[in-house]
Structures are given as C-alpha cells and as structure tokens.
Amino acid sequence: MLKKLDEQVKKDFKEYFKDRDYGVIATAEEEAIRVFAIKTTNLTEIAQLKHGLSPLSAVILGRTMAGAILLTSLLKHGTEQRILLRIEGNGPAKLVVAEANGKGEVRGFIQNKHLKAIVKEVNGKRKFNVKSAVGSGTLTVVKDMGLKTPYESTVPLVSGEIAEDIAYYLLKSEQIPSAVSLGVLIGEDGRVKAAGGFLVQPLPGAKEKNIEKIEKTVRNLPPVTELLTAGKRPEDITEEILKGFGVNILALKELSFRCRCSKETAMQSLIMLPEEELNQLLKEGGAEITCNFCSTTYYFTPEEIKNVIKLKNTGDN
Template sequence: MEKKNMGFLPNREKLVKELTPQVKEDLKNYFQDRDYGVIAITREDALRAFVVKATNLCEIARLRHKLSPMATAVLGRALIGAILLTSLLKHGTDQRVLLRIEGDGPIGLVVAEANAKGEVRGFVQNPNVPTFVKEESGKKKFDIGKAVGKGTLTVVKDLGFGTPYESSVPLVSGEIAQDIAYYLLKSEQIPSAVAIGVLVGETGKVEAAGGFLAQPLPGASEEAIEKLEENVKSLPPVSTLIKEGKRPEDIAELLFKGFTTELLALKELSFRCKCSKELARGGLIAMPEEELEKLIEEGQASVKCNFCGEEYVFTKEELQEIMEEKRKGNN
C-alpha cells in the first residue's frame, strides 16, 4: 500500500477499512519495524480499541535517560499509558495529555506527555532505581508497584482551549495499567480494559513494548461487553504477543475475536521532544542577574531537558549576550 493511501501521513485522515489479510499485509509492509498504533472498532457492535507497539520509542527513552532495567520498565509503561490516553483527544491535533505519577516508591516522580500526533516524551526522578522482582503464576517479573509505591496518578489534558483539565486519583496498584483503568472509570466514567507491557532483556535493552485500551461505546450490548471481557482475560501479556511477532492489528483481532474488526485510524508513534536551545536560552534570561553573573564567572552553563535528556551548552560569550539582553529588557 502506498503512503498516500495509508490515511495518516501526512494528513492523518481517518479511515474505516475491514481488517482483511491484504490490509494486514499492507500494514506490515508499510510500518515494518516502526512503532505505531491502530484504532479499531467492531462492525457488529459498539466496541473500540486502541492498540500500540512502542518498542523503539521505549528503547530510545532508555538510551537518552541512561535508565536502569527497572526504570526502563516503569518509564516505558508510563509512556505507553500516555499514548493510550491520547485516545481521549482529537486525532492528529496538537492536543496533549500529561500523565504524572507521584508515589512514595524509590523511583520517585514519573512523568510522561503525549500529543494526538503520536509524539511522546517523559522521565523518571531516579533513573538508576534497582530491580525489584515478584513471582506471578510461577514466573518472575518486575515489581512495578514496589518501585512506584503508593500515591496519586494525575492526568492533565490540554485541549488548546485555555486552562488544561486536571484530574487525580489514588494509585490502586502502582502497576500503571490498572491505575489508568481506574482513572478512566472514576474521572471519565469510561469502563476500560487497559494492558501495558515492557519486556526488558538481560542486556537492559527493550525487546518488546506495547499496550492496548479497549472499551465499550455507548449502545454496546451486554453480550458484546461480556465477550470483550472474555477475550481480554484470555490474552497473554501484551509484551509477549509483540515479542512473538504480533502487530497492533493482530492484537486488535484477538481483542475482538467473534466480531468483524475494522480499522478506524492509524498513528505512527515516536519519542520526540520540543525542547530547543532557544527555549533553554529563555530559561537563562529568566534567572536572577546574580545567578547569571556566577555562570559567567564559571565560563559556561549547561541546561539539560528533563523530558529527553538533551543538554544545551552556553559559552561565556553567549551568557554575556544573554545578560545584556536581560538588562535591556529590565530598563
């Protein structure tokens, strides 16, 4: 399938297309190993799902922030969670959602921000948090809840209409996916099934990552909701599915087993930050003069972006120019 027919680049047009074998082959050829998500619905009833593959962007986050395996798993889940919450936004716009997890666990503050175009960024307060493991069904896995601890999940939606909408709920597990489902139920009154997985290999590299958000739409029948619940319960971990080669559209079909799956929209995903040296310069201009003087005496200044780890270095000459600009603005 040619790029102009994919319906999401560059205009990200919506589409409704039955998920036939040919469409699946076209998606595989087009996206290949890139991260992306599909928004799918059922033809027979009012069910909806947003399924994403996010292996590459989670690995980029790991490398940018020099994360430990535990921190990789936590931030990866938060990034995917923020992406899933963009399903509440207008597709393809600059509207954005920020997910903030404030727990008393050793990882500290966790922040992830995603926009409706599929761009996401984020950070954790403690990138070197040690690994915590728990056993579940005879298998060892990361104890995300222990790393995060107890606290609150806050979701901030910026719809571009002035003051952003903010809502907080208590963390019910610290596992992030369950906490997002609880948020959707309590703050948005939307019952949802949320699953997120980040598989970290022995070397620390992200081997597979993704997630889904599935929910009934208004008018969904009880039978359809029960069938969706059964399908969700029967699925293995989403990171396992992606590791095995399943793609977002394949997982959507598994979620909608017993229904005809149709694609509503596609979205390419990427780890991307809007920081720049100009923005960092603005932060320096806002500093008190005495602090700028100290930096000039030291000979240079370095400003690091929390969200992506990018570092901007300012020479003594640049700092002196900033000081002159600041003094002119104060006169």
C-alpha cells in the first residue's frame, strides 16, 4: 500500500484519515481487476442519530448508503453526478432510499425507523436477519449524470441482503460481474460500531484464472465489519483482496453524511400546496416541514406563509 510514497507522506495520510470515513479505489498491478473499499462507520452512526434508528433499521440503512457509495464508481469521480438507490420490499422495513454523489457525500432514510430485532443464527452467532426485514420486492437505481433525463433501472430483489441485490443489478443492468460486500456492526449499546464494504470488478482483458483466484479470496474473507474492528483500513482490505497481484492506488475519497436540504428547498414544498391548504396552515399558526433524508425540521411563521401566498398569486414562483 502506497509503496511509491515516502514514509512521511504515508504517515500524514494515515493520520488524516485515522478517524474519518473514506474509500480507496485501486487496481491490481498485475491484472485488470478494480477494487473500491470503503469505511462508513461515522456516517452510518450520524444517520442513526439523526433519524433515531433502532439497531436493525440502522443496519439496513447503513448497508444501503454504503451500497450507494460503491455504485458511485459508475460516476465521474469528484463531481455532483448522483446515484439514488431505492429498495422497496414487502418486509417491515418498507421503503429504504440512499443517494450518493461523486464527491463522496451520501444521505438516506428508512421508512420504518424503529424495526424490532429479527435475528438468525449463522455459524453459532446471532445476527440481524436483514433478509426478513426487507422481504421481496425491487431495487431501483437512478443515475443522474447531469444530462436531460436520468437513467433508471429496476431489478427484483434476489436476496434482500442488499449486497447480493446490488451485485445482481450490476450484472443485469450494467453487464458488470461484481463481488459486493456490505456490513454494519452494532455494539452492545445499540449504536453503530463499524460499517463499510467493498466492490470488486474485473476489467476488460482480465484473465479468467485470475478472476477465479480473486473470487476464492473474496469468499474466504471474514465479514467486512470483522476486518474493520480488527483495525483493517480500506487500503488493507484492498490488499487482502488483491493478495499476490500488487496494488495500484488510483484515488482516495473522503466520505461523509451530507444532505442538500435547506429552508429554501423546504419552501418550494409549500409553494406547491394549493392556496386553501396554505390558508389552513395560517389558521393553525404556521407550518413545519421535515426532510426525509436527514430529519431536519424547518419552521415557517404565519408571515412567511403569507409571503408564499403572495408569490403564488403573483406567479413569481
């Protein structure tokens, strides 16, 4: 990892990202394989706190947000291009949505914020049963590349575990065979302890025997949260995946929970209301609008609502 950089640069890099969420995009030096490994612990905890999520709800939203970040590999790095990932299942989780952009900013929400724990036993350990909470349904990906019309594709949920569903989307809609791993670990206090994931994809020209070798390596890796809690960083996970092939770091991306909402955008929701409803809000002494993506509430006084009505009447909206 970072073998071409001097020791001071390596030290500065590790210190800067010590407690931050970030991702590493890399290719194998000796094969056409790409890896995107991410740590999303902080942003997942922020989402849990902002939305007041139960542990299982935090796990599902955390996986979905990490999945959206991994899908930004389809976008131009460092841009406002966006990926929206929408999961609609018939399980108690209901609707789950996450949106991420090329800058590494992500936001999201889950309709059922207070899912009760559904557990299953795996290798003698009790784990959250995400599949049962999500149920069967669809996964929709919307790519906003800044063009006139966003690209949208919907595939059925094949597992409800989210990672496998994203891999299925990449294969069916993007024709890219991929290995996807996502994980969120909840501590005994009910809060997020570790979160992250990785995406592995062969590039044109990759040899089949080497693809099979890396597939075997990925299958034998511990869960991504186990790697993170053991002190592994995204670059370490990348090295584990590409063991024996060498690692060429292409980009580092800082990741964060960030919502684009504002009082101005909330006001647009008021402007869309019929005047009768606005007059009713006046009688009720004002209005409040809560952003789905970050649970921030914006308050509007009667005077502000009167101004909205004036805007509507003058056609100035």
